[in-house]
Amino acid sequence: MAIRWQEFTIHSASNSRVADSTVQVDKLTEERPWGFFEVLGEKSNHKVKYIYVKPNQKLSYQNHTQRAEHWFIVSGLAEVTIDDYTFDVGTGDTIDIEIGQKHRIAALDNPVEFIEVQTGSYFGEDDIVRYEDDYDRA
Secondary structure: OEEEEEEEEEOOOOOOOOOOEEEEEEEEEEEEOOEEEEEEEEEOOEEEEEEEEOOOOEOOEEEOOOEEEEEEEEEOOEEEEEOOEEEEEOOOOEEEEOOOOOEEEEEOOOOEEEEEEEEEOOOOOOOOEEEEOOOOOO
């Protein structure tokens, strides 16, 4: 687990009362063999992640017993598999994954970026049952 610090510079208009400033924001970033994810926010009933998948890489074919997921594809083309049905998605597409459904996303020739919104009763990384995995984690 790694924490990546990001700096944002905020510039004010010349006639504004707000001075230029730099703000540091810490985001929990976790590296994975297929790319990385950043936790954008978490409450008792949801968790939101930004996920980056490297070109020609894929997440494990998995399911969760305590959470559902909603994906919004921010950029890139990907192949999604849900319960052994495979289809292509691209920028602007959304995917809903119910609790218990097997699923995976695979980037094609370019990276894929998406926002994942988890809802349910538990959001730990140990709520993963892997069925197939290219990185020997199954």
